[in-house]
Amino acid sequence: MTSQSMLLVxxxxxxxxxxxxCYLLFxxxxxxxxxxxxxxxxxVKLNSIRKLFTRVQQHRGLSNGVLHGDxxxxxxxxxxxxxxxxxxxxISDNYPDLLDxxxxxxxxxHWQRLAVDCINLHVRNNLEQHNKLxxxxxxxxxxxxxxxxxxxxxxxxxxxxxxxWQELLFTAESIAQIRALGTGIAAAKKCTQAERIRLNxxxxxxxxxxxIQKNQDYLPKIAHLLxxxxxxxxxxxxxxxxxxxxxxxxxxxxxxxxxxxxxxNIVEYNLHTSTIDNxxxxxxxxxxxxxx
Numbered sequence: 001m002t003s004q005s006m007l008l009v010x011x012x013x014x015x016x017x018x019x020x021x022c023y024l025l026f027x028x029x030x031x032x033x034x035x036x037x038x039x040x041x042x043x044v045k046l047n048s049i050r051k052l053f054t055r056v057q058q059h060r061g062l063s064n065g066v067l068h069g070d071x072x073x074x075x076x077x078x079x080x081x082x083x084x085x086x087x088x089x090x091i092s093d094n095y096p097d098l099l100d101x102x103x104x105x106x107x108x109x110h111w112q113r114l115a116v117d118c119i120n121l122h123v124r125n126n127l128e129q130h131n132k133l134x135x136x137x138x139x140x141x142x143x144x145x146x147x148x149x150x151x152x153x154x155x156x157x158x159x160x161x162x163x164x165w166q167e168l169l170f171t172a173e174s175i176a177q178i179r180a181l182g183t184g185i186a187a188a189k190k191c192t193q194a195e196r197i198r199l200n201x202x203x204x205x206x207x208x209x210x211x212i213q214k215n216q217d218y219l220p221k222i223a224h225l226l227x228x229x230x231x232x233x234x235x236x237x238x239x240x241x242x243x244x245x246x247x248x249x250x251x252x253x254x255x256x257x258x259x260x261x262x263x264x265n266i267v268e269y270n271l272h273t274s275t276i277d278n279x280x281x282x283x284x285x286x287x288x289x290x291x292x
Contacts (some may be wrong), residue, residue: 218259
């Protein structure tokens with residue numbers, strides 16, 4: 001082989017290698033853009049499902065109060081039912097892909113039956129049905145987070161944000177179950193032995209969860225809630241009004257959800273900003289190469 005032929009072969013090999021590298025770089029960049037878009041969509045969808053999750057939790061507490069005899073809670077329950085219907089319709093309209101999701105379809109079907117029957121159910125069955133529905137929503141949130149690769153995103157401490165739905169939302173659910181039980185007890189003006197045992201268990205689990213998370217922001221509100229439960233709920237004749245206890249417990253839940261929303265919004269902002277920065281950088285390089 002002549003030196004000219006060797007140079008030609010060598011040049012062709014180098015050119016082929018460069019083409020392969022460029023193709024690989026383009027493929028990686030394209031995959032990165034698709035992943036970021038998938039994650040952006042997942043964050044928005046997660047936020048919508050979280051709002052539905054919160055309303056259903058509230059519905060459980062208010063319906064338990066109504067079933068225990070506090071008819072004054074009925075207007076709030078009706079307004080909440082309408083709100084849930086609206087949120088569900090918005091989610092179905094904005095995320096048509098969920099229409100093929102079996103868990104989402106099961107949630108819609110379960111809610112339609114529960115919304116009609118809840119005030120006619122036995123109090124225990126009402127709580128059980130709501131608990132199943134809320135747990136299914138938590139599973140749906142986890143499914144969405146996994147499918148849209150949200151567990152790959154980190155917070156400002158370089159920690160995976162999966163703790164937001166695997167810890168914070170479950171902590172909020174612990175308090176929401178306490179709220180539902182306590183609202184019913186306050187409405188009935190009596191606390192049974194079974195309710196006392198269940199509440200004590202939930203309160204102990206909540207305390208352990210908060211200690212693990214080591215978040216000082218929650219402690220004052222939750223400490224106040226636990227004190228109210230000790231002094232005004234798990235006693236022979238509870239005196240606190242059902243709507244007042246519901247509101248006190250809701251304040252603790254709202255603090256946790258505010259933390260969830262804040263951290264989720266920060267991650268969404270950072271992801272959006274990085275996408276814009278990458279696009280601007282590519283445009284700058286393109287203009288520079290065009291000038292040269």
